[in-house]
Amino acid sequence: MTSEHLTLSEEVADALAAGRPVVALESTLLAHGLPPGRNLEVGRRLERVVRDGGAVPATVxxxxxRALVGLTPDQLERVCDAGLAKLSLRDLGPAVGLGGSGATTVASTAALADAAGVRVFATGGLGGVHHPLPGETVTWDxxxxxGVLAKVATLVVCSGVKSILDIPATxxxxxxxxxxxxGYRTDDFPAFYRRSSGLPVSRRVDDPKQAAAAYAAHRALAGSGALLANPVPEAHELDAELHDRxxxxxxELxxxxxxxGSDVTPVLLEHFHTASGGVSLDANEELVVANAALGTEVAASLSELAR
Structure with a gap:
């Protein structure tokens, strides 16, 4: 993406030029995944966690x-106000070309971060393959x-995928x-609110330096993206019975x-948040904060490798 369409904040641009660690953060989580008020608190908390770890936050x-990598406080507040569209990668061009605004998903955030030169992106959960609808045997959802991670060599730090998805197919x-x-200190692929899906990861790493080394070599040799699957903190894992209910x-809802389609995740999250009395909301916040903290450590290790 040309500089005509992509704008880096001064702080992000300076950090990248100096080889200092930068961590990308998505905005759909704030605009569509969390309720008003709390979304701004979480957005500020995520940026603070990254700064406290010695890196520069780049909320996208x-x-x-204008596609922005790194937001001012006023821009972050605007993202958290109601009304922003949800932009996946297919939606970026029309939004930018027609002067629109929107919050970026995992796909579009990863692509914009990579275009800016930001290698590490921390989020909550990755999208995946949905189960077929009733009466169907296959799904195109x-x-x-x-698809973006197949061609964009970003490291996405996340807590796996939500349990509504077909995790084996994903x-x-x-x-x-x-x-x-x-898998970060785990042999099992996480399932967002639950620490394990019962399925294995392809490789385990036990510290940020191992994660950075594995990702750097993968980027050089494969050219595709990578996931660093970090289970939800144990204290905030949803009780299995509550989760299944x-x-x-x-x-059924x-x-x-x-x-x-794209409405599935927001509707499901809203049900979890409401029906759990806020327990799942706390879990959602804590897992993404943990991922931002881990992403910061890995970004610092990548900077050390580059030096």
Whole structure:
């Protein structure tokens, strides 16, 4: 993406020029994944966690036809106000070309971060392959996140994928597209609110330096993206019985409302947050904060490797 369409904040540009660590953060989590008020608190907390770890936060969004990597405090507040569209990679060009605004998903954030030269991106959960709708045997509902990581060599630090998804199929698509799946201090792929999906990761790493070394070599040799799957902190993992009940209720809600596509995750999250009395909301916040902290450590290790 040319500089005509991409704007780096002065802080981000200076850090990249000096070889200092930078961590990208998405904005759809703030605009669509968290309730008003709390979203701004979380957005500020994420940036603070990155700064406290010695890196520069680069929250990504599109505002008034400009793709921004790194936001001012006023821009962050604007992202957290109601009304911003949800922009995946397919939506970036029209939004930028027509002077629009929107919050970036995992797919579009990863692409913009890579275009800016930011290698590490911390988020909550990755999109994936959905289960077929009732009466169907196959689905074409596959998140753009997977296709983007096939061609954009970003390291995405996340807590796996949500349990509503077809996790085995998602892992197969990642494998087909040569996306490395690293488990951080775990042999199991996480399932967002739950620490394990019962499925293995392709490689385990036990400290940020190992993660940085594995990713740097993967980027050089494969040219595709990588996941660093970091389970939700144990103290905030949802109780299995509560999780399964909320999931069953959420799936039924999706079925009765006929919810499909990009609306699935927001509707499901809203049900989890409401029906759990805020317990899942706390888990959501704490897992993304933990991922931002880990991403900061890995970004620092990558800077050391580059030096």
């Amino acid at each position: 969004a599109v505002l008034d036809g 596959v998140s753009a996140d997977l 892992l197969e698509v990642l494998e087909t597209n040569s996306v490395a799946v690293l 909320l999931l069953a209720e959420g799936l 999706l079925r009765t409302r006929g919810v499909q």
